[in-house]
Amino acid sequence: MSEPVTPDPSPSRTIEDETYRAGVIDLLSVIAYGELSGAFATVADAARAPRLDHKLALARMARGDFDHYEQLAGRLRDLGVEPEDSMEPFTAAIDEWHRRTPPADWYEGLMKAYAGAAIATDFYSEIARYVDPETRSLVERAVDSDEQDAFIMSVLSDAIAADPRVGSRLALWGRRLVGEALSQAQRVAATHDGLTALLVDDGSGVGADLAELTRMFERLTSNHTRRMEALGLTA
Amino acid sequence: MSEPVTPDPSPSRTIEDETYRAGVIDLLSVIAYGELSGAFATVADAARAPRLDHKLALARMARGDFDHYEQLAGRLRDLGVEPEDSMEPFTAAIDEWHRRTPPADWYEGLMKAYAGAAIATDFYSEIARYVDPETRSLVERAVDSDEQDAFIMSVLSDAIAADPRVGSRLALWGRRLVGEALSQAQRVAATHDGLTALLVDDGSGVGADLAELTRMFERLTSNHTRRMEALGLTA
Numbered sequence: 001m002s003e004p005v006t007p008d009p010s011p012s013r014t015i016e017d018e019t020y021r022a023g024v025i026d027l028l029s030v031i032a033y034g035e036l037s038g039a040f041a042t043v044a045d046a047a048r049a050p051r052l053d054h055k056l057a058l059a060r061m062a063r064g065d066f067d068h069y070e071q072l073a074g075r076l077r078d079l080g081v082e083p084e085d086s087m088e089p090f091t092a093a094i095d096e097w098h099r100r101t102p103p104a105d106w107y108e109g110l111m112k113a114y115a116g117a118a119i120a121t122d123f124y125s126e127i128a129r130y131v132d133p134e135t136r137s138l139v140e141r142a143v144d145s146d147e148q149d150a151f152i153m154s155v156l157s158d159a160i161a162a163d164p165r166v167g168s169r170l171a172l173w174g175r176r177l178v179g180e181a182l183s184q185a186q187r188v189a190a191t192h193d194g195l196t197a198l199l200v201d202d203g204s205g206v207g208a209d210l211a212e213l214t215r216m217f218e219r220l221t222s223n224h225t226r227r228m229e230a231l232g233l234t235a
Numbered sequence: 236m237s238e239p240v241t242p243d244p245s246p247s248r249t250i251e252d253e254t255y256r257a258g259v260i261d262l263l264s265v266i267a268y269g270e271l272s273g274a275f276a277t278v279a280d281a282a283r284a285p286r287l288d289h290k291l292a293l294a295r296m297a298r299g300d301f302d303h304y305e306q307l308a309g310r311l312r313d314l315g316v317e318p319e320d321s322m323e324p325f326t327a328a329i330d331e332w333h334r335r336t337p338p339a340d341w342y343e344g345l346m347k348a349y350a351g352a353a354i355a356t357d358f359y360s361e362i363a364r365y366v367d368p369e370t371r372s373l374v375e376r377a378v379d380s381d382e383q384d385a386f387i388m389s390v391l392s393d394a395i396a397a398d399p400r401v402g403s404r405l406a407l408w409g410r411r412l413v414g415e416a417l418s419q420a421q422r423v424a425a426t427h428d429g430l431t432a433l434l435v436d437d438g439s440g441v442g443a444d445l446a447e448l449t450r451m452f453e454r455l456t457s458n459h460t461r462r463m464e465a466l467g468l469t470a
Binding site: 036039040043046053059066084 | 274
């Protein structure tokens, strides 16, 4: 695997720089709204869970997502913006993602939390490679899903082992999720210059060039494939 | 108001006494499941909230309910039971309460959290008068809803002031809630001897006699009336 070296942010990438600051606010805001709406989606999954212990595990996950939201919102307030305002430009794309991917049942809900949300968080982690260490560490904590993934994989693996039809259905659902996620991500990137400016090299030597952007999309796709394969499914 | 004096628990009302211990486990379990299902109901309200700031306020409430659940569950584990098992006898009545009182909209959801849940928590507070100080303080923290009530009253008062039809509808809804709450409470009390034993004097001199039980139901009813009047509504 060709893990890229994380570059040091250039001198212009400090929070005092207006353009950079606007980009960081965009990044934290889109992640904050993603965590918030993810918390709601996870509670909806919990409500569908047939077993009380699964319900509780998901409620704890939702609380974790909400705590991440609160941390990001706190940082946004430190940066002088109201999170409710700064998230506003991103609500339509994220709400639309949830509207277009309604889980038909509890397994599809879990798969969406596992494979769907991960595409978004991988994308934010890619952008976070180019930001200051404080912002990066906040983003990395917010998008960390190891514990959640272990729980979901164990529930889904059991379900797939018990009934192979669940596996074929979830494989199809996974392809639908990746398609919708990429189309919403493109929408977000195309309409929010601040985010794009963080990711793309503007001549300062920090940020990705076209070759690196191509490799980034390859990484997003191969991470998705790896996640599906971990469940014995074809991406 | 004739606020009753809280009696000191009798020597038999210590956690080492098997009958008493079973009663406390019942009490903490029914409250725990109530908080857990209340958290889910509050998130469903949050999802219906038209304003993002209201959504966030409700999500924070739900997190508070869930934290109460976790505290109660922790105490149940200390007492040697698994909360998922000890809550089981109470899930049917509480689930049935939620099935029978589906809010038609966001205001009805708030009213249910404000006036409906309060009847249950008032009832548990009445029982908690007869238990050991540690259990009592845990129950009182779990059922405390002052902050939540202030928020809900402010949203509902605004809505009622803006459109009197909302007020008439919520007054009707409040009567429906109190009827359903009392019928579920009777069901819980009738089928769970442990809880009843905590509340009713078994000859030990601790617990309520028939006259006190009558006064207790008067208090539950007059608290409900007071809550409705605080919104300018007739109970």
